[in-house]
Amino acid sequence: MVKSNAVRLDSIFHALSDSTRRSILRDVSAKEKTVGEVAKPYAMSLAAVSKHLKVLEEAELIARERRGSFQIVRLNAKSLRPAEEWLAFYDKFWKQQLDALQSYLEEGEDDGDKRG
Amino acid sequence: MVKSNAVRLDSIFHALSDSTRRSILRDVSAKEKTVGEVAKPYAMSLAAVSKHLKVLEEAELIARERRGSFQIVRLNAKSLRPAEEWLAFYDKFWKQQLDALQSYLEEGEDDGDKRG
DNA sequence: AAAGCATTTAACCATTTGGTTGACAGAATT
DNA sequence: AATTCTGTCAACCAAATGGTTAAATGCTTT
Secondary structure, eight states: OOOOHHHHHHHHHHHHTSHHHHHHHHHHHHSOEEHHHHHTTSSSOHHHHHHHHHHHHHTTSEEEEEETTEEEEEEOGGGGHHHHHHHHTTHHHHHHHHHHHHHHHHHHHOOSTTOO | OOOOHHHHHHHHHHHHTSHHHHHHHHHHHHSOEEHHHHHTTSSSOHHHHHHHHHHHHHTTSEEEEEETTEEEEEEOGGGGHHHHHHHHTTHHHHHHHHHHHHHHHHHHHOOSTTOO
16 A cells, blocks of 8 residues: 555654654764664653654654664664655745845845846 | 744644644645635534644745635745754755765676776 | 724634553563 | 663644634725
């Protein structure tokens, strides 16, 4: 069963809406880590971190691999693309806003560079 | 009081984690609308839509303007930028993954284009 | 000032979230 | 086989979420 785009975006954006989870993504982007290593910097129980990892895994933002008694956590960056693509649609709008601001500032300056 | 970046990202990503809210953003990106107009397409009460608008407003993704007895809802696209910037950090990772995939496919093909 | 629209707020409800602790399960070590 | 280490699961809790309906607020018009 293929998840609808909307459901995927729901789970991706929801996963990203928590700063601990965003921080974990940064951590594992630098280097893959065991669950214990992931948990170490955070002032919460291992079980709590394990839940965060589950949320990230359900959004497919991380993947895991068993290595002996350890579990290796890896970033799955390509699953961020739907989010980026969704956001990219809005680029034109803030670019427009910036352009408008710039025109406004340039008119204010009016330092005579418009000859020719 | 300036909100910390983390808190802003929390509220932006949280606002985007609901498909009704994402849909509302699309709707108002095309054209500014009154609250009633925003609500019309959705199979839920006006009060529910009003709550969604509040979430979007708290994330500063929309702005409102009173016009007589109506309230005009406008997209505030530039507030999506922090989210885009956060995501942009990860571009290099999926690009890497794509490159790796491409190398793999090219080696698989091995159709003799490597002379010289 | 009364009535009528547009919208928000309040009170309520079920579900989800993000955390806890303690019991459990799998793999490695003794 | 007993112990230890890594990690998850279960049960619990308080707070937040996303919806409802009904009452209240704010403008506009009569």
